[in-house]
Amino acid sequence: DLSDDKVKIGVLSDMSGVYKSLEGPGAVIAAKMAIEDFGGSVMGKPIEVISADHQNKPDIGASTAREWIDAKEVDMITALDNSSVALSVQGLAKDKKIITMNTGAGSTALTEEQCSPYGIHYVYDTHALPVGTATAMVKNGGKKWFFITADYAFGHSLRDNTGAVVESMGGEVVGNVNAPLSTNDFSSYLLQAQSSGADVIGLANAGQDTVNAIKQANQFRIVQSGQKLAGMLVFLTDVHSMGLDIAQGLQFTTAFVWNQNDETKAWSNRFNERHGAMPTMVQAGVYSAVTNYLNAVKETGTDDTDTVRAKLGEMTLNDMFVKGGKIAPNGSMLHDMYLVEVKKPSESKGEWDLLNVISKIPADQAYISMADTKCSLVN
């Protein structure tokens, strides 16, 4: 049976800031599509969506989530595209016994040090990202790295994990500079990176920050002067807004490529019609997460948190977004990732035809194994 006679899903996302275009309103659309495709109701009871802007502020995120849980009968919270916000909401949801299915945040702390029995990390994490990208770059001779890091949980985590990968491959981290979230002038940081003598400038940031940094590197002719840029977290929309002229050749890791097969294409085109842009991996991830949550509710016949969470842990996830995905006890959703490269302008056959898949990174390489996890729920 269902609490309050309905299932309510909360989409808590950045609706106005740096991450707006990669998750934001698109995530709400994806959630609604999931509900529609599910049939609009479960066990004859309505499914509702509620959404809000966390403004990238963990306190706002947490207090919104608190009110959703206390006063608005929300059963599951998704999106959470900012690691600080995700950590605070997941922490709160743990106390309040509510499932969070974070699709947007990256920090591995969510499934490691601060893992929660009700927190699911769905699309990617800062361990999965460098495995493909950094490995490939170091292999191609990029031994010395300099990081420009977004100065909060996600950036730090991405930098540390990438640095570890680089060093494990015999590379070296020669420097780092932290830039505040939502910096609009990276020139000073870029010049510092340039003068460090590094082979690779690792951008441990995301969204608009990455776009700005890459564009400005182009203005200052940094790549032309012989250094490589490594976008550690790049979304489809970022490539789209930079344009292929600037972005071509950039390699990065992603969980989803919209035009990979007919199934993804079909869904993505439907999404594009409603949203006006092709889905990013996290938007597609919201669709998948909501769908699977509803499946679990339907199969167990309840929205009781423990029951649903247990069910999710047993299921093998198969849909247009994920094939053979498994949700581990620490909350990490284990699935394959892809190393992709941005096409040359000449290769592109359309506005959104931007990426070539170079290789697949199997789930067991991408994600921290249950043997190594620091999550207290596992060991």
Place this chain on the structure above:
Amino acid sequence: MQPDQNPELLRIENLHAWYGESHILHGLNLTLREGEVITLLGRNGSGRTTTLKAILGLVSKRTGSIKIHGTEIINMPTHRIAHVGKLGYCPEERGIFASLNVDENLELPPVVAKGGLSVDEIYSMFPNLKERRKSQGSKLSGGEQQMLAIARILRTGATLLLLDEITEGLAPVILKSLGNVIRKLRERGFTIILVEQNFRFAAPLADRHYVIEHGQVVEQIDAADLEAKKEQLNRHLSV
């Protein structure tokens, strides 16, 4: 010169003036010919300063008629009146600009007509000021400020001067020379309205005295009749 033959310069009829809600002038009438010097006498708060301000449009509301050289100015914005009326104003409490130095204060008022004094002439008339040319207005002594306030309207070429309590805070020695300045201006054909507390200073200078009470002219005394009407005057000016 025979001012009473000269053409009329200023005619005020039935002037009413308000500050916000308070009605200060109640139908004031007054006429002035070119070259005349008159005084406005009255107790504190009788409305003398207000009369000058009303001429300049510095009250919140005024009605009636004020004509200068035949031009009606009752509805004119303040900044045009000085030009139209060739008028210079020396306010009560001096109105020296604290943030400007002496030179800047002196050169601030725009020229409204030809024939004003040059800066050099002015400094020779007020040597104290010359010494302090670069001093900020706020740093002048009270008396120096008073001199500067008069000096600066002599530069503009104005021929109608509205002088409000210019003797306030001045040492007797300065008062004397100030008296001489007014006399000289008078000889040069300036028309002057003096608002004065210091009757001893004003009496020998003026052609005519107006006594104001509660925003109306209650008495008008020609210089010639002054002795005869002394009694009346004292009654108006003190309790």
Place this chain on the structure above:
Amino acid sequence: MSMQVILAQALLGLNVGVFYAMLSLGLAVIFGLLNIINFAHGAMYMLGAFIALIGYSFLEQWFGVSVQIGFWASLILVPLLVGLLGVLIERLLLRRLYNLDHIYGLLLTFGITLILQGLFSNYFNVSGTPYPGQPESLSGVVDLGFMYFPTYRLFAIVFSLVVCFATWFFIEHTKLGSRLRAGVENPDLTQAFGLNVPLMITLTFAFGAGLAGLAGVLAAPIYSVSPLMGADLIIVVFAVVVIGGMGSIMGAILSGLALGLIEGLTKVFYPPAASTVIFFLMVLVLLFRPAGLFGKEK
């Protein structure tokens, strides 16, 4: 650290500094002459950038007119438009507050800032939209020997410096400055002398606003255009004006440039403090020279 690195960072600092200078100049003109703390100055800057952006990219999409206003045209048009908004704000709102405490002007402009920011946040991403209209002629790089420097940024530096010093000359070396100061100190008397004070005040405010708008256009090709671009800047610019000495035109220009440099170098030596170093300096300056570096003690 090599000299080259420091030189390169100094140049970038100067690049930031000219924006500080131009903005604090406008603020100083408005504060120094009108005694108003224009909190909306940052919003005017943002507005300048947005008008340029809309003129370039959105006219057709929004209004169905197929014109595109290029960068050079914006450089002239935008300051006029922002100045016009300044006229409206001054005439309709600020004018009624002159005889009240300073803080009401500050609060009013704070409110206006919220409105403008909110309006643009509804239509534009707060993290910024790129301005694509940078003129072709300025799109290259200049090889300075120790670094490649984008031509446009060099242009922005030179152009702003010219504007700043021209303004300074205009205000300090013409009678205008003293008339304005007088008009603010005692508007009634100044008008009684025959000066059109309301007009002077309106124009001054509009000029200050226009300067902010101009800075916005100049900034658009460098930074992405965002509804919040002015909000964080304005606080820094306040500090610049205070350090320079409130009301001192030259003080605003010089301290703007200097603080840009200092901030730039801080980014190299101790990046976390870059956004705060100015406030430390401000506290120091106020403790030892309360009227600011170039201000006159009252």
Place this chain on the structure above:
Amino acid sequence: MTNRILFILMLIAGLTAPFFAYPVFVMDLLCFALFACAFNLLLGYAGLLSFGHAAFFGGAAYITGYVTKEWGFSPLLGILAGTGFTMVLGSIFGFLAIRRQGIYFAMVTLALAQIIYFLALQMPFTGGENGLQGIPRGELFGFIDLNNSLAMYYFVFAIFLIGFGIIYRTIYSPFGVVLEAIRENESRALSLGYDVDHFKLLAFIISATIAGLAGATKAIVFQFAALTNAHWQTSGEVILMTLVGGLGTVFGPVVGAITVGALSHELSAFGSWVQVILGTIFVVCVMVFRRGIVGEIQRLTTRKQD
């Protein structure tokens, strides 16, 4: 008389509120109301515009959060620690700022607050952008579990009443009278032998302390201390609240905080339009309702009596 009636109304509203509204939200309002009252003491009664009060509000939250989370302080002790911290911080700020006048004063407080913001961002214990999360609500006096939202609510309401009471007393005290005199004519007060700076400093410290009390309480309520609370926009918001409610009136800031808080909450679905609406309210208040809600009501009622 009117104050007494208003006080009773406030008491009734405060006691019953959690039965009508979401208690956490009401607690949030109470914290802001107290913050605004503290701010009002300074601007409305001492004539000092501080643009840096967020430093106290936010600073106290961090200290309270840290000592309860890391050192295991009880919530009450934690709040006292946070408040005590702002008392010290307020003394330092006050000492530096009080010698400056008018707008310079506002600027110095703003600069000092920016430095606190910087520290909050950089110091390891604050968690930077992540904020200080997971502050325990703990137990009051060792047996009242504050995770119970009603218990928490009445605890917050009691704190509010205490803070409000201190401010009320201060306004209507011999000290308050001297403050008023200083605001009216500073140099005259000086020449009567009052050491004006000392009075301003004391007012500043009281205001900072109560602002800290509000911030510390908020940290316990939300179990969170975040940068937002120390940001200059929070300093701006508290001005808005005070102005809307009525500057220099005892109850104005309370009404203002509730009005502004409720509005932003109700309108939050409209995204950035909230800002536009708040901005418009700001402008309207400055232009036509300079007395604020309570101030206007007072004027109307006194007029009727005349």
Place this chain on the structure above:
Amino acid sequence: MTDHAREPAAILKTHGLTKDFKGFTAIKDINLSVQTGSIHALIGPNGAGKTTFFNLLTKFLTPTSGKIIYDGRDITHAKPAGIAQHGLVRSFQISAVFPHLTSRENVRIALQRKLHVSYHFWRPLQILDQLNEKAQATLEQVGLGKFGDVKAVELPYGQKRALEIATTIALEPKLMLLDEPTQGMSAEDVSTVTDLIKRVVEGRTIVMVEHNLNVVSTLADQITVLNRGEILAEGNYDEVSKNPEVMEAYMGTTDAA
């Protein structure tokens, strides 16, 4: 000079007091002594330095060099609030009241200081009621007995002046410093204020700057004439007004006034 002979009775003395303003010496090496219980007037042509001297005495300016001794203590470096606490109080050229307080409250502010509760923000206002009687008495002394509940702004000019004096004497000053107390007043107000000063002087000392010679001649026991920052003459009215240097520099005549 007879300065030394008068020394024991002097409540205020200056030694070589000098004030420079960026190269301009407004006050030069002034040695002045004010006898206890007297009314001492400071006159002189405009720009002579009277206001500056006054500001030095009241600590609104700090001297460049020299010393100020008040009631046996060196107050050269005291703070304005400090000297007031020792009974040296100034009144202002422009009327200085607390405009939105009532007359009674104005006076109470002054009386309150002696209660030593002014920092007590935890005490209720009612403890100030004990001052009401004294306040009323002080108001009556200056003829404002009926205006206790009137706000200061609403008082006419002359009464504002009286209120200011009431506030000043409420402090029970030993030495009052008055700067042009009759400036801008009509004849009637001048005489009211002059009377008032005469009435309140008992047991106190007054130093005043004044241009109105009538006032000076009726009130002052001792006159110091300043000119260009220096003392030109000292003495009572008759002595000073007959001094030819004074006549030239101040009155502007060479004949006796």
